[in-house]
Amino acid sequence: MSDDELYPIGDAARRSGLSVSAVRFYADIGLIEPTALNEAGHRMYDVHAIARLELVRTLRELGTDLDEIRRLLEGGTTLHDLLATHLEVVERQERTLRARRAVLRALIKQGGTTAQAALMHKLVSMTDEERERIIDDFWTGVGESLDVPEGFVDRLRAMRPILPADPSAAQLEAWIELADLVSDAGFRDAVRAYLRDAYSAPEARTLATAPFQDFIHGSGASLMEELLAAYRAGEPPRSARAQQAVVRFMEAATALSGTPLTPEVRDRMADGYRRIPAILRELAEEEPAAAYDDTHGRYLSLVARINGTAVEEDHDAIPYAWIAEAMRHRFDR
CATH class of the missing domain: 1.10.1660.10 (Multidrug-efflux Transporter Regulator; Chain: A; Domain 2)
Incomplete structure (x- = not known):
């Protein structure tokens, strides 16, 4: 040309x-x-x-x-500006279509009614402030008349969904399910009942205290990961690396109650870890396990899916017997 x-x-x-x-x-x-x-x-x-x-x-x-x-x-605009503006429009339309797809999938799965369709559309169209409010209202309701250590419900409240600006269909579907659940008085009461039953015994109340919770979710988690790293590296439980890691973990755990790490305490902790697989098998056959899965466990699972942090828990992958042997062994440091 x-x-x-x-x-x-x-x-x-x-x-x-x-x-x-x-x-x-x-x-x-x-x-x-x-x-x-x-x-x-x-x-x-x-x-x-x-x-x-x-x-x-x-x-x-x-x-x-x-x-x-x-x-x-x-010449009233540039091609770059025009395309950038149009891209924003297309991305907005894409988000809208993704939200509609999530609503339709949820409705098909649940055999939803017209009223449910309207509710689901409202749920996916909520602002960040509205989402925060219904989660806060849920935990405020759960905490009413719940006899647990101070600050425990606030810690549970902090584990909340954060729907990203550009959520996937799976995240939207999880949000629809969670928002529907936390708006249900029956689910709120079931979560409260589970927490009341789970933390009513004196020894269980200790698990809900701030020091213990800080240990589980903070220093304890990192110390346990250090111990598991030694296992994954092929270290025998009596090796210097495994022993240094297990002692640090046990010292931090016993410090919560002011208990010295004596040989007898080490034996008791080792025996406890050795029995964990059998305890888990027993729990799987009992109602309390189902109660967790249907209440607080379900809440946490949906939050993890929404936040993109869902991880399959595999209790069989945790080397309880290896940890127990490491705890029982005496190592001269």
Whole structure:
């Protein structure tokens, strides 16, 4: 194609990917006028006009309206700004469609009614402030008349969903399910009942105290990970590395109650870890385990899915017997 060569409307249409009627329409509304008319009065287009026609076709396929295209061609905006603005529109539409897909999937799964459809649409359309409010209201309700150590419910409240700005369909579906649950008085009462039963005994109340919770979720977790790293590295439980790690863990754990780490205490802790697999098997067959899975466990599982932190717990992957042997062994440091 030569810069000086002129092409009839049929060629211009074919080269730009438009129909002849579309090229004629754009000329009639003054968007892309022909470069010249030939002796017979037919419209002729040079390569620059054809390039603009091709640009118009591309932008129209992207959904850009004619007024925006006119502003671009007349210099009222740049192509970069126009495309950036249009990208925002497309991304907003994509988020809307993803939310609708999540609602439809949830409705199909639940065999939902018209009322449920309206509720689910409201749930996915909530602002961050509205989402925060219903979670706070839920935990305020759970904490009413719940006899647990001070600050325990506030710690549970801190484990909350944070729906990202661009959530996946799975995250939206998890949010719909969670928001529906925390709005249900029956679920709130079931969570309160589980927490009351789980932390009513004196020894269980100790697990809900701030020092113990700080240990479980803070220093204790890092010390246990250090111990597990020795196991994954193939260290025998009596090796110097394993012993240093296990002693640090036991010293920190016993310090919570002010108990010295004596050989007898080590034996008791070792025996406790040795029996954990059997205890877990027993719990799996009892109602309390199901109560956790249906109440607080369900809440935590959905929060993890929403936050993108869901991890499958595999109790069989934890080397309880290895840890127990490491705890029982005496190592001269």
